[in-house]
Amino acid sequence: MASAFSHAVASLAIGRVTPLARDWRFWLIGAVGAAIPDLDALGYWAGVPYDSMWGHRGITHSFFFAALYSIVAILLFYRSGSIDFRTRTILFISFFASVSSHALLDACTTGGLGVDLFAPFHDQRYFLPWQVIRVSPISVTQFFSQWGLRVLASEFLWIWIPTIIVFVLAGIWDKLRDRQSI
Numbered sequence: 001m002a003s004a005f006s007h008a009v010a011s012l013a014i015g016r017v018t019p020l021a022r023d024w025r026f027w028l029i030g031a032v033g034a035a036i037p038d039l040d041a042l043g044y045w046a047g048v049p050y051d052s053m054w055g056h057r058g059i060t061h062s063f064f065f066a067a068l069y070s071i072v073a074i075l076l077f078y079r080s081g082s083i084d085f086r087t088r089t090i091l092f093i094s095f096f097a098s099v100s101s102h103a104l105l106d107a108c109t110t111g112g113l114g115v116d117l118f119a120p121f122h123d124q125r126y127f128l129p130w131q132v133i134r135v136s137p138i139s140v141t142q143f144f145s146q147w148g149l150r151v152l153a154s155e156f157l158w159i160w161i162p163t164i165i166v167f168v169l170a171g172i173w174d175k176l177r178d179r180q181s182i
């Protein structure tokens, strides 16, 4: 995993470029969705083998899980009469992108096993060609070590800075649009 905070930060960049950026539920569901795949670390502690589909970076890191999370979140938090089809579609794409960003960022890390992107249909672990983010330790004590610091530095470079750039560009874009509509 990259660390949970950085996954949530990545979801902010995704949320910022959608037209729904003013709804707090939207931010919360996106941020939680981006961190939630690592709940499978509980299975890791309980003895589930890492390389099984139910292990760490298994099914909760798949596109299937991302779609399931998005559908359930929309059904639970947005009443069917209250949003139109277009909004529902934007919500789905945004949540799906947030949860999938977790798996794709993990697939850019330098260690561990690859990510089971196509579970449960196709049980194989993948890395992307750009393995630039230092893998985060699963143990919390190790996280507050030299290793943890190096992980944070690399996540800052590859996740936080791009997110800040997205916010700055989106801010400029909003200003330009407001000026044009005056």
Ligand SMILES: [Zn+2]
Pocket (backbone or CB within 6 Å): 001, 002, 037, 038, 057, 061, 102, 106
């Ligand atoms: Zn993960």
